[in-house]
Amino acid sequence: xxxxxxxEPVDHDSLVDTIVAQIEDLIASGILKQGHKLPSERxxxxxxxxxRPKLRxxxxxxxxxxxxxxxHGEGTFVSQLTxxxxxxxxxxxxxRHGAAFFDYLEYRRAQEAFAARLAAERATKADKARIADLxxxxxxxxxxxxxxxSREADFQLHAAIVDASQNATLIHIMTSIYxxxxxxxxxxxxxxxxxxxxxxQLLDQHLELGHAILENAPDxxxxxxxxHIDFVERSFRAGIEQEKREAMAQKRKILSx
Amino acid sequence: xxxxxxxEPVDHDSLVDTIVAQIEDLIASGILKQGHKLPSERxxxxxxxxxRPKLRxxxxxxxxxxxxxxxHGEGTFVSQLTxxxxxxxxxxxxxRHGAAFFDYLEYRRAQEAFAARLAAERATKADKARIADLxxxxxxxxxxxxxxxSREADFQLHAAIVDASQNATLIHIMTSIYxxxxxxxxxxxxxxxxxxxxxxQLLDQHLELGHAILENAPDxxxxxxxxHIDFVERSFRAGIEQEKREAMAQKRKILSx
DNA sequence: CAAAGTGGTAAAGTTTATTTACCAAGAAAG
DNA sequence: CTTTCTTGGTAAATAAACTTTACCACTTTG
Numbered sequence: 001x002x003x004x005x006x007x008e009p010v011d012h013d014s015l016v017d018t019i020v021a022q023i024e025d026l027i028a029s030g031i032l033k034q035g036h037k038l039p040s041e042r043x044x045x046x047x048x049x050x051x052r053p054k055l056r057x058x059x060x061x062x063x064x065x066x067x068x069x070x071x072h073g074e075g076t077f078v079s080q081l082t083x084x085x086x087x088x089x090x091x092x093x094x095x096r097h098g099a100a101f102f103d104y105l106e107y108r109r110a111q112e113a114f115a116a117r118l119a120a121e122r123a124t125k126a127d128k129a130r131i132a133d134l135x136x137x138x139x140x141x142x143x144x145x146x147x148x149x150s151r152e153a154d155f156q157l158h159a160a161i162v163d164a165s166q167n168a169t170l171i172h173i174m175t176s177i178y179x180x181x182x183x184x185x186x187x188x189x190x191x192x193x194x195x196x197x198x199x200x201q202l203l204d205q206h207l208e209l210g211h212a213i214l215e216n217a218p219d220x221x222x223x224x225x226x227x228h229i230d231f232v233e234r235s236f237r238a239g240i241e242q243e244k245r246e247a248m249a250q251k252r253k254i255l256s257x
Numbered sequence: 258x259x260x261x262x263x264x265e266p267v268d269h270d271s272l273v274d275t276i277v278a279q280i281e282d283l284i285a286s287g288i289l290k291q292g293h294k295l296p297s298e299r300x301x302x303x304x305x306x307x308x309r310p311k312l313r314x315x316x317x318x319x320x321x322x323x324x325x326x327x328x329h330g331e332g333t334f335v336s337q338l339t340x341x342x343x344x345x346x347x348x349x350x351x352x353r354h355g356a357a358f359f360d361y362l363e364y365r366r367a368q369e370a371f372a373a374r375l376a377a378e379r380a381t382k383a384d385k386a387r388i389a390d391l392x393x394x395x396x397x398x399x400x401x402x403x404x405x406x407s408r409e410a411d412f413q414l415h416a417a418i419v420d421a422s423q424n425a426t427l428i429h430i431m432t433s434i435y436x437x438x439x440x441x442x443x444x445x446x447x448x449x450x451x452x453x454x455x456x457x458q459l460l461d462q463h464l465e466l467g468h469a470i471l472e473n474a475p476d477x478x479x480x481x482x483x484x485h486i487d488f489v490e491r492s493f494r495a496g497i498e499q500e501k502r503e504a505m506a507q508k509r510k511i512l513s514x
Numbered sequence: 515c516a517a518a519g520t521g522g523t524a525a526a527g528t529t530t531a532t533t534t535a536c537c538a539a540g541a542a543a544g
Numbered sequence: 545c546t547t548t549c550t551t552g553g554t555a556a557a558t559a560a561a562c563t564t565t566a567c568c569a570c571t572t573t574g
Contacts, residue, residue, distance in 0.1 A: 006288060007296070009306035010275050015531065018269040031263060039264065040551060049266035051532045056553080072552050073540030272562065297520060308563045313522080329521050330571035 019050060019058035027067055027078060033175075038068070038076040109229040111174060112158070116209060116225035118165035120218040127164035128214050134160055135210040142203045150199070155182050157206060161213065192235045205231060276307060276315035284324055284335060290432070295325070295333040366486040368431060369415070373466060373482035375422035377475040384421035385471050391417055392467040399460045407456070412439050414463060418470065449492045462488060 013021070026032040038044055041059070045052040059076060062068045070076045123131070134157040141149035155178055162174045196202055205228040212221035270278070283289040295301055298316070302309040316333060319325045327333045380388070391414040398407035412435055419431045453459055462485040469478035 007301060007304040010279055012272050012275040015269050018267050022267055044264060047264040054531060
């Protein structure tokens with residue numbers, strides 16, 4: 001090896017490059033999430049220990065890379081990061097074909113089990129506090145018979161579990177899927193009531209999943225996640241059968257009048 | 258987590274820090290070996306793409322850390338890096354006590370097998386070219402009956418194999434041991450001739466070891482290294498026995514005159 | 515012994531980064 | 545709806561970091 005090959009030009013980053021790298025790391029690792037508002041330029045420059053003009057250069061680069069968006073007089077925000085996990089065409093397909101929905105459940109089943117296992121292994125104290133709070137919220141909402149609050153806490157619990165997995169890719173993809181689920185893209189949550197009118201089973205499943213994670217039990221957490229998704233699948237199959245029966249009965253009623 | 262904890266002061270290295278890090282990496286990885294003369298300051302500054310004053314600052318830091326030494330009018334050299342693998346007192350002990358020598362062989366046996374295995378897995382094309390050259394040199398030296406050249410190529414082959422292991426710690430430690438072996442610190446190489454007068458077995462062992470590495474055969478390389486060290490051990494035991502017999506015969510001759 | 519190559523030192527110039535000041539847009543408060 | 549405050553946006557002056565240039569002293573080579 002010639003000596004020239006041993007010594008390469010020094011790769012000395014400019015201050016701007018270093019700032020960009022640091023902020024990108026926060027985004028890539030999922031610590032800075034989409035929509036998050038960054039501190040003001042003056043505040044952030046102070047926190048980073050750099051000058052405001054240089055911070056602005058870095059933010060400009062990040063904006064050019066579609067990672068942040070700045071609005072005059074409002075602030076700087078982390079951009080919409082997750083492309084939708086599925087294209088609109090695929091979402092429409094799901095709406096048209098019930099069988100596709102079960103493919104989605106199969107995928108989610110694997111992902112949720114994976115996330116539950118990782119969460120049980122890796123959850124931080126902050127993660128656990130958040131999960132414990134959400135379990136309490138879910139239980140209270142159930143006692144209050146507040147379906148809306150219960151549903152929202154349900155989504156938040158799953159989001160908290162995925163966050164606790166500490167796996168950025170999983171977090172990004174599942175966040176997109178949860179956002180779509182929240183908007184009712186996949187299914188009507190009322191189906192859950194088909195075989196669990198009181199919602200007690202759903203509550204127990206969430207509590208078991210949460211406690212398994214709080215108690216660092218990966219195998220138990222994985223099983224709880226799988227049981228939960230299997231329950232959701234059974235509920236939906238029953239819901240779809242019930243709707244078919246009701247549709248047939250309605251048609252018969254029309255014909256007999 | 259408070260936002261202040263999310264954003265930490267930017268860790269922006271100075272140019273000097275970056276130069277120091279790059280040269281330290283070369284030393285730590287074994288690419289720059291002790292005693293190696295670096296390019297002139299003017300040449301190195303050009304290769305690194307930095308100014309000479311800044312390079313000098315970096316070299317001063319490296320000298321403060323005892324990694325390089327500069328001599329006015331002569332150049333800059335990588336410092337003596339490996340403390341001797343053994344203290345002078347231990348070396349003297351080896352010289353006094355033959356049994357300790359076999360401890361050394363036992364240690365070397367394990368290290369050489371490890372190195373041979375890694376080398377068979379990791380050798381670069383340059384490593385292989387170097388090893389192939391040395392095998393040819395060893396064979397030619399044997400054919401020429403040139404014991405001195407054969408001995409030197411022997412050391413170089415073992416050094417090349419350890420380099421090919423790409424393990425910096427192994428390289429550093431074994432380099433120190435080979436340097437001592439070269440200086441006859443451990444044993445008299447003539448012992449090798451006790452059961453291998455023509456040196457043919459030694460040659461075959463070196464060729465087998467080298468070819469195993471060139472052909473990416475880790476198990477074969479490891480076995481060849483072990484066989485080689487075992488042969489060396491047998492030779493030395495035989496050599497010691499022969500010396501004892503000759504010493505006794507000499508004493509008998511004196512007494513019978 | 516002289517020339518060339520090396521390390522050693524320092525001043526002037528350039529580039530990068532910081533500090534300071536001010537303008538404009540939008541949100542919040544009254 | 546107006547005023548105030550907070551934010552982003554722009555720019556000039558200053559300081560720090562780095563480069564360029566020049567020269568001195570020591571060692572090696574021819």
